[in-house]
Amino acid sequence: MKTVLITGANRSIGFETARQLLQQGYYVYLGCRDGQKGQEAVKQLQSEGLKQVEPVEIDVDDPASIKAARYTLGQKTGVLDVLINNAGISGGSPQHGFDADLSVFRGVFTTNFFGVIAMTQAFIDLLRQSPEPRIVNVTSGLGSLTLQNDPSWKHYTVKPASYVASKAALNAYTIVMAYNLRDTRFKINVVDPCYTATDFNNHSGPGTVPDAAARIVKAATFDAAGPTGQFFSDDNAPETGISPW
Structure with a gap:
């Protein structure tokens, strides 16, 4: 049975991703x-009949929490097949590049960027034990x-500074990680x-949570x-489904 760890998974897209992978x-x-x-x-x-799930308390902003979660997971399994770095924050709005408080940038980067690095480094050893790590x-x-x-892009005017960065x-x-492990599985x-x-986003988006989660699940199960x-x-x-960088 393949194993997956999903951050930020107790609600919304993360929760639905968990549901679909359990299915x-x-x-x-x-x-x-x-x-x-x-x-x-x-x-x-579990009330939906999806029993192969358990919680792992983890705060991607806190190195001690990540270390504790790695220890906890290591007591349960020697292999992790999939890591989904889903936890993220927006930093609020508006976020003008010249007057957004530096603390907002630091907070958003801590979760959205440094948290991913910390999680990946903490769990890479378990991922290496998988025959098909994702x-x-x-x-x-x-x-x-x-x-x-690109001024012609439909979202061109949407530029929350810290979030975009x-x-x-x-x-x-991610490009660097994929390159570093290009000759592996x-x-x-x-x-x-x-x-x-x-x-x-205060439920302003037109897409549905199940569709959003399905996109993540597709990449997790390549x-x-x-x-x-x-x-x-x-x-x-x-x-094409493949975005320009």
Whole structure:
């Protein structure tokens, strides 16, 4: 049975991603900052007959929490097949590049960028034990530097400074990871769940949570012939699904 750890998984897209992977037979470690909320999320899934799930308390902003989660998971399994770095924050709005407080940038980067690095480094040893290891970094279509600089792009005017910068940095880090492990069995990609109606955006997005989660699940379950080092976004590239960086 394949195993997956998902951060920020007690609600919204992360929670639905867990549900869909459980339906495909994965054993899910449901990562969340609040242990109580994690327990409640697990109970909800188990009430749906999805029993192969348990919570893992983890705060990607806190190195000690990540270390503790790695120890906890290591007591349960010697192999991790999939790591989905889903936890993220927006930093609020507005975020003008010249007057947004530096603390906002630091906070957003700590979660969206440095948290991903810390998680990947902490769990890479367990991933290396998998015959088909997968890492999915959840990004945003707004992280495309090519499109952010294109006045004809439909989201051209949407530029929350710290959020855009953090996702562009995440995309760059993913390219590096995929290159570093290019001659291995790893598949490492970024996925844009697309503009989805969630608490994250006050439910302003037109997309649905199940559709958003399905995009993440697709990359998490690539077979040996699947791509690596790609930026998937149905929103940015509806015909090919591969976004320009």
